[in-house]
């Protein structure tokens with residue numbers, strides 16, 4: 421990899437910021453599509469569901485993930501309503517705690533978990549086991565046993581070893597395991613593009629083109645201890661258009677039809693996975709659940725008609741699109757530093773009291789985020805800024821490029837929208853920084869749903 425004198429990540433967006441980022445007329449203004457539905461600025465202070473961030477910071481501290489509960493619920497309902505005849509599984513990996521598991525079930529969704537720990541939270545939240553799906557490319561015997569004993573609605577099988585493990589467990593427990601087979605359709609999708617290959621160099625699923633998927637199904641159908649619900653495919657993340665789903669659906673339904681023709685079994689269900697994109701910055705234009713539904717249902721109907729088969733019961737697994745936009749992270753500014761760049765340009769570095777430990781996506785995926793000064797109005801000119809964390813790591817960046825008022829200073833509060841997915845769930849205690857709190861706000865009430873980790877919590881593990 422070509423190294424850059426100031427470190428890889430610094431040089432990417434150049435001195436004027438990325439092409440999609442334009443200096444705002446008024447940096448105090450919110451970009452509506454980036455924030456949850458109950459967020460606004462009241463007297464120049466960011467407010468969510470009637471609760472000001474000044475009060476939230478005072479009561480719960482910072483950094484804090486602030487969840488707009490009604491927005492989260494509304495997004496869950498939007499998928500349920502857009503896919504009325506399908507089963508919608510909330511992909512818990514995006515963000516899971518007892519409260520969020522309860523919210524999605526109350527809104528009529530099911531829950532997709534991918535580890536023993538996520539399953540434990542879902543059961544603790546009293547999610548009906550029949551409405552839980554268990555994923556994972558390497559499920560342990562213990563995880564499978566817990567899932568079978570709990571009576572989860574379906575286990576999505578990802579390997580031949582797993583078929584053997586489930587056979588032994590289900591036989592020992594004297595029950596029938598409801599299973600799906602995760603297949604790889606040779607499609608990888610992301611934002612507006614997808615790549616379609618014959619094979620997939622990745623860890624998940626059974627290859628269709630390589631024949632493993634058909635073989636897995638053949639073995640499962642021969643197992644009295646298992647009942648095959650259908651095929652599952654998940655093609656990527658942060659997807660804005662349905663082209664990739666179309667190619668994947670064609671290939672998976674083709675296999676579905678072959679199974680019916682050659683093995684005499686018509687699987688009742690078909691899962692198209694998740695991956696629906698959200699807006700992190702002004703460059704993003706995600707599809708609505710209604711648009712996605714219209715296209716995806718048409719794709720499946722047309723392909724089934726072309727294959728002369730009945731349309732199976734569909735399911736989808738949105739995670740990011742439900743959790744992501746409902747939450748912003750509230751930080752306090754600790755230090756600022758103007759750094760000279762080439763050609764007389766400069767960048768304002770704004771250090772906050774969190775960082776990659778509460779949002780690893782910028783460092784891990786090069787993700788883009790936005791940001792606003794949340795605690796006051798500023799009439800200072802907007803300057804190209806970078807919001808960075810407090811970790812001892814040059815890649816510890818939260819917001820790579822944003823225009824913030826040039827007078828941002830220590831003690832100010834900043835808010836970064838779109839942090840509801842894959843932030844708290846990927847949080848760490850790097851540099852022994854305790855993990856941040858999660859606060860849900862609804863109708864002017866803010867309540868803790870995940871408490872802030874303390875040094876005592878860290879010590880509890882340190883048995884040295």
Ligand SMILES: Cc1ncc(COP(=O)(O)O)c(C=O)c1O
Nearest residue numbers: 511654657694695737738739740
């Ligand atoms: C099998 C499966 N389903 C659903 C999801 C959720 O994806 P997203 O949060 O992008 O909707 C994932 C994400 O990795 C996944 O692996």
